Amino acid sequence: MNSKKIIIIGSGITGMSVGCYLQMNGYQTEIYEKEPKVGGLCTSWKKGGYTFDDGLTWLVGSGERHIFNKFWKELGVIPTIKFEHDEVYAKVYLKDGTEFNLYSNAEKLRDEFIRFAPEDEELINRIYSAIKVISNSNLNLEKSPELFTYEDFQVFKETAGPYMKTVKEWEIKIKDFAQSFKSQFIRENFKRIFWFNPDTYMAYFILTLAWCDMGSCGYPLNSSIELSEAIQRRYEQLGGKVYLKSPVEEIVVDNNQASGIKIKKGEYKQADLVISACDGYTTIYKMLNGRFVDDDIRFIYDNLKPTQAKIKINLGLNVDRKDMPRYFNLSFSNTIKTSLDIEVDNFQVNTYSNQTFVKNGTSSLTVTINTDYFYWRNLYLNDKKLYRVEKQRIADEVIHVLDSKFRNVDNHIEVIDVATPVTFERYTNNYKGATLGWEKEEHSFINEKKIRKELPNLDNFFMVGHWTLVGGGLPSVMLQARNLAQLICAKDKKVFSAVIS
Template sequence: MKKIIIVGGGVSGISAGIYAREAGFNAEIFEKSHTAGGQCMGWNRKKHHIDNCIHWLTGTKKGTSLRKVWEEVGALEPDMEFIYDDKFYTTYVGSENVTLWKDLDRTEKELLELSPEDEIEIRKFITHVKYAECCEMPADKPMDMMGIKDYVKMGKSMANMPKVIKEYGGIDLQDLSDRFKNPVIKALMTDYLPKEYQASSFIVSYATVACGNGDVPAGGSLAMVNRMLRKYQNLGGIIHIGSTVKKVCLEGNKASGIELMDGSIHQADYVLLATDVMEAYEKLLGNEYMDKKWKKSFSDVKKYPLFSGLQMAFSIDKSAYPYRGTIFFDCKPMSVGEKNVNRIFVKSYEYEPDWAPEGKTVLQANILQYDEDYEYWKNLDSETYNMRKNQLAEEVMQRILVKFTDLKGHIELLDSWTPITYERYCNSYHGAYMGFITRKNVKSFRVKGTVKGIKNVYIASQWIQAPGGLPVAVTAGKFAIMRILKNI
């Protein structure tokens, strides 16, 4: 039986391991951390659980090809329970607010009541979100392995997508926001995703959530990863945790295996790199093997921006916070690195009562961080870094208290973390937790994940296709195994 070594035990790596075992390969995952999951993570603080990934999982709708993949890897079960929420998120400007409901007619009505002068743009927006409900990520096979029949099938099922791309593919979220007159709707359009994103990405995101294809599985991120890991191990897959890979061992144009930091060598017929892509090339394989597309994109952050987050988790008394879900609000400006921040988002986790002691729940806050913010954090010495992180957590807490006054005396900081945290724990390039942002008029990033010049090494991570995220990660693992099988 041929052996595949997989470097990285995140969603991409475990997915690859499961498909490798199903295809009859021996599979061994090497993961540097002491738990699997990578960025799909959660941890405990002061008897609270902090879930740090799934805000929405694309592919939860039954009958879609992505749902089939999630079930194949054991991440979702056929009778999976999902957290009920009737909305995507709520935006506040001052005391005025508006919500993107799952019920699109309700959203339309609410937007029209708030701003009749924006009627044309509101109706256009809702119509196109309805069109985008048909949008499905191809998960059966990679695009380049699709035949005419597959394209015809995809074209039929996504018949309305060209209309969405035509109207919103050439503008970004800032442009979309500028189309509206009402300040709350303007903020609504740029709150959820970085404003550099092509507007069509946001239309598709909202449509995905609205049509029930982007729900949150009960138990959250860690429970999902653990289900995948169980499936992998039940299939006979092996995982070595706490095992940092130093490099891929090359013999001519072939990999013979890997070397760990402890100097041990592990032989394999195939090596699959399911780490962050910079880690894969810069440290494990050698930059000279990096695909030109990646090189170009990483060297042009304006065209291919990346983002991360400055985040905090608080324990709050449930009784003092009668809200649910994700809320964006404006606040007194505060300086984060080189920038002034005047909007924050909070998300509450009251839907998982086991994640906090009786009467409490977790409230998380997030402030978007770009490449230059990463540089800011990276250049601080460890004492200043910790001091600044704690100061900002306090400043964020004060702003939460201004917005939600009933929380006074009912809120306590649990933890705070920055882009550096993702770099440290997952070797994530500049702390980025998604792939490149797809900008207007820039071709969406996609590569095959093969390595020119080395036959038996493949890249299987969220980086092979923009915008990354869990759906790309799980299919990257599957597709890498399909490519190996095709090339045998």
């Protein structure tokens, strides 16, 4: 058995996943985490008898038809975490009172679009056909692409050809594609019907709806922290060790080789290999003091946009609101100012009524709303009183919008909890408070090759997570972790093995 010792920085889903796969392959690993619990952004917290969730809205691979289902089983997530696959993936409430259903089933979704825009049936059928190509694809992602032989590539190309062709065909921005509709209603509301950043490619719209059509994009009935703890249990069962309340201050380098870490107490921990599964900027410019950068890395942090900063308004209601959809987008006429330069006219809402999150007869809501990181950072550093006042003001305006639409919201609120981009930054060190890494936009994809897992002139070191790819999310970083474990095994001439829990 290989006794190589590997230290992993960060106990988010990425860190614990790579830890699991390395333990499965005979490595001795330790995870160091600055917070008192695992999970990173995939977490939940309690306040006033309510559980508020951050991180997991739906999970790709919740159903058997997607290859990620097998990977989640390897990590102990399934069957520990239970999922439901709703008929309506999300409901969209438009300003004029119109309600649009984003059905999980592709046929029903096609019919819903045609109901609003019969004149665009041909274009709608193109969307439908693309969804079906993806949902009927059976990608084999078992092997890391970095390890593909020529024969592997040819086999993958043969099986994944229609999938890859469809993704390529839909590399058009959502805002540009919207103008293809004849229906003025759809043209004006398309970015509301699916509320990704309008600069995101349509391919992501197609992929998400295809996963729904496969029955592999389910809503968890358990909280995000339970998912994180399921992977922690799997990791510890495999022999891994997690050290909480152990923030890493420095990655120690000897002769251009990572040789260990120093934690906050100044204590040195030796390692044969160090993996950073935490924030990229913190790793490169703080833990490594900016010593291992080149023009590509400088370009990335100077020019690529992190994902849109968000505020989360969590509400505990002493009434069961099962009348509200589980997941919806609500547009409204009177905008809410969330920073000096940003006014929003819509937000997303998750509704929780099951007893994992609330006591019987109550419910909790999580409202996600766009904002600007620098506005909140400035307030937090220079005017804590105004910082608190602004949090309350936005919460009050959000409550007013919800009350106007659904009634009996305001008079049933027992708990209000507001998280700003600074909250996410403080708890996870995430660059500019961004929770999903780099924004999925054209400029990011053009420069994606500049984003790397290794740093120049530094050996025995890897980075992994949503700062080493464009487009974060739990499935993406889990796959990255699995692929990195394969790469490490290959470098050590070991045959990678993964087993279901």
